[in-house]
Amino acid sequence: MSLETTIRPVPPIPAISADDGGIAVDDGDTHENGGAKPAGGRNADVSAKAAPSERPWPKVAGLAFGGDYNPEQWDESVWPEDIRLMQAAGVNLVSVGIFAWVRLEPRPGVFDFGWLDRILDLLHDGGISVDLGTPTAAPPAWFYRAQPESWVVDADGRRLGPGSRGICCPSSPAYAAASARITTALAERYSAHPAVLMWHVHNEYGAPVSQCHCEQSQIAFREWLLLTYDTLDAINDAWGTNFWGQRYGELDEIRTPAASASVINPAQQLDYQRFCDHQLLSCYLRERDILRTWSADKPVTTNFMATNCPSVNLWGWAPEVDVVSNDHYLTAERTDRHVLLAMDADLTRSLAGGRPWMLMEHSTSAVNWQPRNLAKEPGEMARNSLAHIARGADAALFFQWRGSRSGAEKFHSSMLPHAGTNSEQWTELVDLGRTIKALADVRGTTVTAEVALLWDWESFWAQDLDWHPSVDLDHRERTIAFYTRLWQDNVTVDFAHPTADLSGYKLVIVPQVYLLDQDAADNLDTFVTGGGQLLVSYFSGVVDAHDAVHPQGLSGPVGEVLGISVQEFAPLAQGQHVALDLWGQNASADVWADRLVLTDPATQILGTFTDGPAAGRPALTRRRIGQGSAWYLATRLDPESLALVMDPLYAAAGVTPVAGLPHGLEMVTRRDHSQTFYFLLNHTDQPVDVPLSGTDVISGERHEHSVPVPATQVIVIRQQH
Numbered sequence: 001m002s003l004e005t006t007i008r009p010v011p012p013i014p015a016i017s018a019d020d021g022g023i024a025v026d027d028g029d030t031h032e033n034g035g036a037k038p039a040g041g042r043n044a045d046v047s048a049k050a051a052p053s054e055r056p057w058p059k060v061a062g063l064a065f066g067g068d069y070n071p072e073q074w075d076e077s078v079w080p081e082d083i084r085l086m087q088a089a090g091v092n093l094v095s096v097g098i099f100a101w102v103r104l105e106p107r108p109g110v111f112d113f114g115w116l117d118r119i120l121d122l123l124h125d126g127g128i129s130v131d132l133g134t135p136t137a138a139p140p141a142w143f144y145r146a147q148p149e150s151w152v153v154d155a156d157g158r159r160l161g162p163g164s165r166g167i168c169c170p171s172s173p174a175y176a177a178a179s180a181r182i183t184t185a186l187a188e189r190y191s192a193h194p195a196v197l198m199w200h201v202h203n204e205y206g207a208p209v210s211q212c213h214c215e216q217s218q219i220a221f222r223e224w225l226l227l228t229y230d231t232l233d234a235i236n237d238a239w240g241t242n243f244w245g246q247r248y249g250e251l252d253e254i255r256t257p258a259a260s261a262s263v264i265n266p267a268q269q270l271d272y273q274r275f276c277d278h279q280l281l282s283c284y285l286r287e288r289d290i291l292r293t294w295s296a297d298k299p300v301t302t303n304f305m306a307t308n309c310p311s312v313n314l315w316g317w318a319p320e321v322d323v324v325s326n327d328h329y330l331t332a333e334r335t336d337r338h339v340l341l342a343m344d345a346d347l348t349r350s351l352a353g354g355r356p357w358m359l360m361e362h363s364t365s366a367v368n369w370q371p372r373n374l375a376k377e378p379g380e381m382a383r384n385s386l387a388h389i390a391r392g393a394d395a396a397l398f399f400q401w402r403g404s405r406s407g408a409e410k411f412h413s414s415m416l417p418h419a420g421t422n423s424e425q426w427t428e429l430v431d432l433g434r435t436i437k438a439l440a441d442v443r444g445t446t447v448t449a450e451v452a453l454l455w456d457w458e459s460f461w462a463q464d465l466d467w468h469p470s471v472d473l474d475h476r477e478r479t480i481a482f483y484t485r486l487w488q489d490n491v492t493v494d495f496a497h498p499t500a501d502l503s504g505y506k507l508v509i510v511p512q513v514y515l516l517d518q519d520a521a522d523n524l525d526t527f528v529t530g531g532g533q534l535l536v537s538y539f540s541g542v543v544d545a546h547d548a549v550h551p552q553g554l555s556g557p558v559g560e561v562l563g564i565s566v567q568e569f570a571p572l573a574q575g576q577h578v579a580l581d582l583w584g585q586n587a588s589a590d591v592w593a594d595r596l597v598l599t600d601p602a603t604q605i606l607g608t609f610t611d612g613p614a615a616g617r618p619a620l621t622r623r624r625i626g627q628g629s630a631w632y633l634a635t636r637l638d639p640e641s642l643a644l645v646m647d648p649l650y651a652a653a654g655v656t657p658v659a660g661l662p663h664g665l666e667m668v669t670r671r672d673h674s675q676t677f678y679f680l681l682n683h684t685d686q687p688v689d690v691p692l693s694g695t696d697v698i699s700g701e702r703h704e705h706s707v708p709v710p711a712t713q714v715i716v717i718r719q720q721h
Contacts (some may be wrong), residue, residue: 061092082402093130095200097116132198137167149214150169151169153169187199199300220279263466307343326344333370345392354446357394368412379711441675446670453479455497524558525561525625560599563630568594570593582645583648589619596614661690662690665690
């Protein structure tokens, strides 16, 4: 059956008319716009991409330093003091207007730009540049009142109205029109303003809302299915709807996977997540394309949350931004929070294709939304900022400049804290500003890696669905475990999509990528055949793009690369451990065991289960293919035990971990054709010495044999080539 016979038409995007009465403003600078034509609508053109070398970078001298600035929260008498203190702290870039929609458009189509004109002029006169935001993450109360059909409906049928932040239904025509109108008005007015160096679309897409189940979403979901599959038969085939008698006879029978009596079809849920990602991206593209129409010379970004926003597929988003930017907040109670920071920064750099990127938000100290919001220790703010710069960021920005006195984030730390300029926090911030300024020559240098970890949001979406062999399966935990082992070995890491070009790496690790299709398996085979070392961990390659078990069985086409077949999963009971013999050494593992058989005589057994449900079977295998090898690990080892696997892998790949560094000392390098910068970050409360020569970028001191790094501090050493 062709979908064309059953598809319901998508309603046109309406214009939203302005109030007849208008409003009064101090300087009379109010005008009306009867409704701008949205650029791209729901299915915005995704073809408007610039090549990496053509993408503009904001014209900030040196590294960018600053943060979110919300002057609308304060009386204008405070603004001159803000500018003066920003200058004292070394601030050169602030983000403005991100949540100011109702101040900019107090009534539909009636704009008040006077206050924004004045603050932008003050910032420019003070030598501070602006990342100007489109405020579409904070729809005004008048919009919610006028457009109740645009309220998000959650999976339980609740309508989520105003009073918070976020986004209306991403499929709402009225929201599309209103967003396009405010974006067009801002672009028209400020595209040539000398303070505005870049544009910032929306805020943290996917948080706190990424899904909607309203009637507009039902229509849009069916439209997306039409574009994706062409026919209803193709949808039924992809979703395996013959199971549980779920087959659809008409397109209108399909709804978004909301609350149901039992587990909803996982393939349908996976496609719905893809649809939600598509709708959010379309919202971004609509605003981006409007901004590019008015100011093609200024870069456009939106702030990602690299490892911490699972609802958007950032591999698809990254090519659509001119500058990759990221928000990162520590999980304060984790003792390995600095390791997770490094992982987030490495993933962001990977999204940027190895090019410099922007840390758009982080915190000077505590946040306000975790169970226990721990203040940062002395020196930790600077370490956090410089760790991001070490891993490729050319900007270190915070949320936010001045601490809010009201609202949900009044206890969130800020650059100018409630304690004011007599506080230790302010003193540390000013010191950091001086350091950032001294590191100006770091701008534009890059970080290189010989090792890649595979990361795929679509696989994570699929694995996080219901009814898998063990509740202890956790792709994030496995990724952190492997990353931690590499971090402890001072091996710099990139992240890559399973189908990306892997030829530049010596070693590729698949921590737990449940969904791997034939194209990905072929890509991994090409990598190994070309001389690479590949390590695949358990519960990888199990299903295809529609969450269906591969016809080859539980190890799928990647099993053919590995020369093994998983005959049966053998998950372990809670608290159960199994013993292994790895290279003649005893080891212990938990959570999982595979019952493997070898399918290629060339596959070697390097480790064996000595007890448990897979006793006597392979636990670690290696298949040589040409100059490369494909390894498989069939159980869960902790980061310390992973050394038994990683050390031989390093040797086989020709990867040399940095040796001789004190425990707790992190070293990362950035370089260009003429110089190398060594970032030495001491995460301990004791001073350490690092065997290295070069010049301290901050102090100018020359070190011939070793560099002393004080407790909790960061030293940056430059070596000229």
